[in-house]
Amino acid sequence: MAILKIARMGHPVLLQRAAPVEDPTAPEIRRLAADMIETMEDAQGAGLAAPQVHVPLRLFVFRVNPDRATGDADDTAVLPHRVVINPSVTFIGEDARLRWEGCLSIPGLRAAVPRAWRIRYAGVDTDNQPVGGEVTGFHAGVVQHEYDHLDGIMYPMRMTDFSLFGFNEELMRAAQSQMATKASGS
Numbered sequence: 001m002a003i004l005k006i007a008r009m010g011h012p013v014l015l016q017r018a019a020p021v022e023d024p025t026a027p028e029i030r031r032l033a034a035d036m037i038e039t040m041e042d043a044q045g046a047g048l049a050a051p052q053v054h055v056p057l058r059l060f061v062f063r064v065n066p067d068r069a070t071g072d073a074d075d076t077a078v079l080p081h082r083v084v085i086n087p088s089v090t091f092i093g094e095d096a097r098l099r100w101e102g103c104l105s106i107p108g109l110r111a112a113v114p115r116a117w118r119i120r121y122a123g124v125d126t127d128n129q130p131v132g133g134e135v136t137g138f139h140a141g142v143v144q145h146e147y148d149h150l151d152g153i154m155y156p157m158r159m160t161d162f163s164l165f166g167f168n169e170e171l172m173r174a175a176q177s178q179m180a181t182k183a184s185g186s
């Protein structure tokens with residue numbers, strides 16, 4: 001296994017449409033998926049798409065950590081990590097909500113991006129077994145984000161309100177001072 005180099009926004013590989021994986025069970029695809037999981041975990045990311053590691057193929061990995069799962073019946077469950085190859089995504093219903101996203105290719109920044117609350121997605125894993133299902137919340141959001149990478153779409157291209165875009169540190173500082181103001185009752 002290996003930690004892979006992550007392409008940052010501005011690199012052309014992030015803007016191209018990725019090609020389908022011909023054989024999801026091929027040894028090089030298994031190795032790529034394993035390396036991507038290791039790279040995602042090392043970078044403390046929630047998801048990583050193959051174009052982000054300079055491989056323009058339709059494959060991504062993601063995970064739903066316990067701190068992301070709200071426990072609400074309509075929200076997401078914890079998922080250690082999942083490989084999704086040659087995926088399709090269908091929006092269910094009209095409900096779109098702003099969710100805060102970061103991206104390993106846009107380090108240090110976050111933004112609020114409108115995403116469908118409920119989706120259905122389908123793909124296969126490296127054993128060619130079907131993965132996916134109908135999901136909501138964080139799970140649905142991260143799948144939409146990673147799927148976009150396969151079509152050369154970065155999250156700023158989905159944004160509608162650029163005032164909700166900033167550096168993690170500044171956004172955290174702003175949230176903390178807002179909480180302090182609320183706590184003091186002013």
Ligand code: NI
Nearest residue numbers: 102103104105
């Ligand atoms: Ni990303």
